[in-house]
């Protein structure tokens with residue numbers, strides 16, 4: 001896990017350096033290359049994960065989980081169609097929690113329960129509102145395309161500061177309670193500086209791709225492979241990839257087709273993020289359950 005953070009730091013600095021050489025179209029192509037490869041891959045085994053977690057629960061067979069998953073995704077897409085602003089708000093809250101959980105779950109050793117979960121939500125929301133604030137204009141264009149609503153810079157800065165005001169004392173409280181969180185504090189502040197630089201110097205999609213792939217998807221892939229095999233080795237990675245291939249291919253072909261059908265980048269972004277949102281709902285539940293099952297077996301990494 002420590003190695004993955006080092007890889008993320010190196011990759012981030014490399015991408016920041018790259019930003020001064022590549023612009024516009026190439027940045028978008030590279031962003032989608034990263035998102036479509038590792039980003040989409042890390043959510044492509046959700047159905048398998050859910051069947052493994054609920055081995056003895058109500059969703060025993062792969063087919064049942066698959067139908068449940070498809071219904072869930074269709075409901076989410078329906079919500080985006082009929083009540084886009086409600087769907088978008090739920091998506092952002094759900095993503096914030098999911099990003100926070102992935103970033104911190106391996107670090108919390110002593111604190112459990114509601115405070116930890118509230119911290120995940122606030123931390124993830126901090127990262128997202130930082131990105132949205134620094135890239136306000138670009139975010140607004142996509143949000144208008146999805147929902148028809150304008151989000152002002154004032155509103156985003158209000159969310160950012162309100163989040164920060166609660167996040168800081170809660171973080172201090174957790175630092176006192178958990179010695180791993182305490183040991184990590186300087187490193188974590190350093191990561192926040194890196195995120196700020198990335199979001200500031202990159203375009204929205206490039207900044208999002210760097211965070212999403214190196215800081216979220218790769219650690220998540222590692223945790224999932226470990227959960228499924230009890231270790232991470234070549235065979236585990238290969239098996240994961242083979243299992244994910246059909247879903248990964250369907251998603252990638254679907255997204256590329258969307259691009260060629262709509263061409264207009266703004267409409268494409270709106271559809272792309274709605275798709276990402278629809279699959280994010282079941283994905284965050286699957287990963288949340290995975291961590292719960294792992295922790296209850298006392299099998300932390």
Ligand SMILES: CC1=C(/C=C/C(C)=C/C=C/C(C)=C/C=O)C(C)(C)CCC1
Nearest residue numbers: 092095098139142143208273276280283
């Ligand atoms: C960047 C961005 C947005 C938010 C994206 C989010 C929140 C993505 C979360 C993805 C997750 C959690 C995937 C699964 O692991 C908006 C608001 C659509 C506006 C346009 C730019």
